[in-house]
Amino acid sequence: MISLSTTALNKIHPSHGLSPAELDSVAPRLPKYLQNIHNRQQGFYSDEVLGSSLASSVDDSAEELFEKIQFFADSVEGKYESIVVLGIGGSSLGSIALREAFGHSVGGTFPELIVLDNIDPDLITETLESVELEKTLFLVISKSGGTPEIISEYFFFSKVIKDAQLPVRQHFVFITGPKGILREEANEKGIQTFPIPENVGGRFSVLTSVGLLPAALVGIDIRKLIRGAKKMRDIFLNKDAKVNLPFQLASIQYLLLQKKKNINVMYPYAHKLYRVADWFRQLLAESTGKRHAENGEEVFTGITPIAALGATDQHSQNQLYFEGPNDKLFLFVKSESFENTVHIPVPKRKNLEYLKDTDFGELLLLEMEGTKGALTEVDRPHITISISSISEEDIGELFLLFEGATAFLGEFLNINAFDQPGVELSKNITRELLLKRKK
């Protein structure tokens, strides 16, 4: 269960906050924006991805995929000690978020999940040294099937496996689109593949095979993830702005961008949710950072995301957040409960009275209240997203909340939230530099 608290926006100076009337003023746009989003034919909330009814129809393509993923995960249980994801950006951030949210609590016979999301030679060497090849499965993830970093890593580890005289088919699974180098390799070598729907972009793909297969392999309940996501999908499709949380979130982000809050700080107060903020960082940056509006006008728009962690970053960033430029909207994320209750055994001393009879979870959440209270006092806008617990259902809801909000934000900004035209430039320069090298 997710709830959104926005009351602080109405408590601070109107030039930095939002009144209920201001929020209401954009509500009439909701049906039109929903229609626009439908017209874009993006699949992240579609039946093809989330399934129409998890319980009923087995001929549903999503249902088939969940079964295929779970079947594969069940069939290899106990076989691998390490799952190494070769993926970058949208092909890795979802897995990392899921691993950190649940990784330590699943345990048992499940393998560890290593995400190799960089081409640093020292990192690659360390990763290779840290695994036992016979008990390692490499998940190679690239929608285009031609991401240079991932292709390079695949050829490297594929050679390593061959050199160790191990069967490639037992150690590689691809998650890729219908075309590209990976698809050709899979066909040639008989490597098992899982699909990425054509109409789901990398940063919206956590609830496709891209995030679900690694999750299932380490024991995360993917059906519950989907169940939560579907709950939020229904809310996302609701035409009542009072109900539609993703629309509310986007309204706040948009209206405050008009008030020069061009930075969004996602500030989870739970270690396990920190990497959700990292995932969000890509989602918001790539979706909103655009040179051109849909009408071709040059706008150079975008919200710069920052991932902060409570209480850790109180001792690193709060000074700036309280006293620096008032250019940030803070999105606190908290869980109502922790897995563990850990009492703080303070001795009886006068200057420690305030820590009497408390536990670390309570202290952490009261520190969040301290940070929020201070932000309110200095007129810095903040909202709080609460989940009941760090459970698969709630995390599934959370993913769809942010994905839906980002889709709405694109409409508010009159941009295409689903493309990334800017990134080709650097890729081309790198490719030219590679070709120009003296051989």
Next chain:
Amino acid sequence: MISLSTTALNKIHPSHGLSPAELDSVAPRLPKYLQNIHNRQQGFYSDEVLGSSLASSVDDSAEELFEKIQFFADSVEGKYESIVVLGIGGSSLGSIALREAFGHSVGGTFPELIVLDNIDPDLITETLESVELEKTLFLVISKSGGTPEIISEYFFFSKVIKDAQLPVRQHFVFITGPKGILREEANEKGIQTFPIPENVGGRFSVLTSVGLLPAALVGIDIRKLIRGAKKMRDIFLNKDAKVNLPFQLASIQYLLLQKKKNINVMYPYAHKLYRVADWFRQLLAESTGKRHAENGEEVFTGITPIAALGATDQHSQNQLYFEGPNDKLFLFVKSESFENTVHIPVPKRKNLEYLKDTDFGELLLLEMEGTKGALTEVDRPHITISISSISEEDIGELFLLFEGATAFLGEFLNINAFDQPGVELSKNITRELLLKRKK
């Protein structure tokens, strides 16, 4: 050896870049700013911290401290399997940066370094479960000796050690100032302590016991760290702006802040340097985020730092960096060499020609050139800080480069870079909330 490349600033549109003449225009301020910094009597570059001459005088207080630290580290070698730092903010970020830069390359008989920099009860529980208590040393780090998070953690783990009938003195070492709860505890229980100089703030303390003791315990050569730092200290004290790299860096940050580059993205292209960017994040945020100028004027100034990682964040943030608002200065950080050379074994295929005969290190650095080239084309200012290798000397230089630049930046902005008056507000609110709870 550190070098700074700023040529791209002169290649982009003047409204977003800097000409040599603009940079020269602030050079005359250097001697005055140096004098101001001296007058602030901050110890981060002092002989007390770095030593006047590492080779010569043994009666030098810094030299004595290095010996004490190294003696302690040597005397416990092989005794502990885990070093757990209980520290937050300035008491943890330096250790993490050092661990990530060198952690995997030292290895051998050295213990692992765990930094418990949060009070999340799930994290605390996992940390407790992951260590063997008999072979664990807790380093409790708090300058004031009263940081609520750290005091709470100390009392918790101290009870755990007592409950396990282990001697507290064998499992705790404090790094703390002359007063406060930790000092009282140390005196009472006979716990060994290491000092933090009074005139060195948390975010400038990595080269005091705070960073050096954890580093020495995991086999990092602290004398080389100091040697590098001293080299940069001499450069920092040089009155010639052509020589003074910290002053050059601060000039660029300041002049581009005037051109609305109010965000600094530190973008290392080496996995091992990512946490240096995290350390920098605190340094820049707390030092520059200030409501009041020194003359009392309300300025709400500050540069918002962002830590990005190459090549990973190309697939997450570059779209925003290339096409979003032109409000960022990019600080690339690279190492001229990696520890490992890892060849990429691409098969002969037409569409893979460009990856022929290359290795991951070369690919990574050419991807950086791609990102930099694209930024230049779209008029986004960037500079590159290069180190020869990820060695103790070069990392020591790097710390002093950024600390020195931050000191100069304070002068440019006419603020006190060494205080953090804003953070008390949230602490007081939390304390009140704790006291108000129903008992």
